Amino acid sequence: MSQSASVPSDHIPDISDFCPENWTINFVNEGAANLVFEVGLPPGIPSTAGSHRKRGHDIFQGNLLRVPKAGAKTFPYPELQQYWESTVTPLFPEENLVQQQLVRLGHSPSKVISRLDELLIKEESRRRKDFRGTRVLPDAQYGMLIEDMRSQNTSDLFLEFKPKWLSPSPSQRTRCRNCAREAYRDHLDPSHHKAHRLGILCPLDFLACRDSPQSLDSVLKHILPASSSPAQRNHLLNWLKTNTLLPLLQKVQSEHDPSSGVNLELSMTLRDCSLFLRISSPSEESMKIEAKLADLDKKNATKKKDHWEELERNLVEGGFYDGKETPREETDCLLERN
Ligand SMILES: Nc1ncnc2c1ncn2[C@@H]1O[C@H](COP(=O)(O)OP(=O)(O)OP(=O)(O)O)[C@@H](O)[C@H]1O
Ligand SMILES: [Mg+2]
Ligand SMILES: [Zn+2]
Incomplete structure (x- = not known):
């Protein structure tokens, strides 16, 4: 710096x-x-x-x-x-x-x-x-x-979110890893879902934004603060359709897949990071968006490995990847919508 x-x-x-x-x-x-x-x-x-x-x-x-x-x-x-x-x-x-x-x-x-x-x-x-x-x-x-990624002046918009798992799970599945896990959480604790007023965003929507108006709507609904102006909304919308950072994060994530068992530590770090966006309008016509990843902390893979493997087994065996759990849980997974 x-x-x-x-x-x-x-x-x-x-x-x-x-x-x-x-x-x-x-x-x-x-x-x-x-x-x-x-x-x-x-x-x-x-x-x-x-x-x-x-x-x-x-x-x-x-x-x-x-x-x-x-x-x-x-x-x-x-x-x-x-x-x-x-x-x-x-x-x-x-x-x-x-x-x-x-x-x-x-x-x-x-x-x-x-x-x-x-x-x-x-x-x-x-x-x-x-x-x-x-x-x-x-x-x-x-x-x-x-x-410091917060707003530098009152016309700036600062927002943060965790992109989570950006790749569909391997093989023919009807839910991504994130939505499968959310379904499992609901299954264990029915009050979990109710705590999310807007439902739970499917991370696959982030990358689908460039082609799908429905995904774009869904992402905006979840990450755009109510206080934002129409111009800020527009800037964010353009960024979602054109940014190269989320595709890069997806690529890096897929190169470090936890199921490969190689470098579990880094796979976990890449799936738990935060993305900060600062949208500013230096002048009427121009806008600047700074997009930076944070919270890329080393994870203790040795400690988490057993928990991780058990969770994965429960997701597969309980049918959560395929929407075959009983009772059936509602998710908003992109893979289920298509
Ligand atoms: N560089 C930054 N600029 C602005 N705000 C920040 C910055 N870093 C952190 N924050 C704020 O502080 C919060 C907590 O930061 P951080 O992610 O480092 O904590 P954490 O304990 O690692 O979080 P988690 O439980 O998500 O792993 C963030 O969600 C964000 O609101
Ligand atoms: Mg952290
Ligand atoms: Zn999903």
Whole structure:
């Protein structure tokens, strides 16, 4: 990322040098394993700040701070970063990846972590119910600076979704892997489906957008925020019909198929990533869409392998791939519609 160009890759900045007690922090969002914050340094932080902080160079500018959650059983950040650099970055153009770099959080007890935890306590009511009460991993030594993909001004539209499994399952099946799994979830817990007011989007619709108005409608219905303008809707519609990133993700996914048993780790990473879109209109006529993949974290395949294989067996044997389960579950799979 450009902001860090002056930091050599072997030099990991320690952000506890930047007087965390004086930061302005906003809680941005969270997932099951990570927390994301926006950090602002007060103007003219004293020169006692870290030696690598050059005058006028604010490493938080344009970046967000991502930290691990307590209790999440994921790899330590240096391992995630190493994996991302060595295994993920060769697969996609640089402009299609949310850039990330490691930072240190200071010695334990980390002032950075206590500041973030204080904020989490204050913001508890804004958090997703099932995430309330979770804090930053207390002895985390590292965080990440990630390129901020949110709107830069009020006319921008930011949206995110998980593309999931973009390829139809191998062999003659009437449901894709994602819809088969959703049907299985409904089967185990009938309230699951009801929690999705709009139904569940079939990921195959993403790639069918270029040829099928029905798929396009379906995708827009699921990912377009209600607050968007007609122009933004149009930009997104054009992007869905013409983008090269989703086809590339599909290709890379099919080259790393979990059923091949080769590199299960990478197959899982590629099926759990997020896609962020920022649509902006620099002028009346022109528009810019930035499309970047994020959350490309290394997965613990050894731990998940047995669960994975069992689930696959249940999907096949229970007839979920073929819509032959009893009782029959409704899905909106593209393969069932055709
Ligand atoms: N680069 C970014 N720009 C803007 N928002 C972001 C960025 N990275 C993360 N977020 C926000 O923070 C949320 C959680 O981030 P992240 O995906 O890193 O967490 P996670 O725990 O890995 O999630 P999951 O449970 O989906 O694996 C995202 O859904 C998004 O809303
Ligand atoms: Mg994740
Ligand atoms: Zn489907």
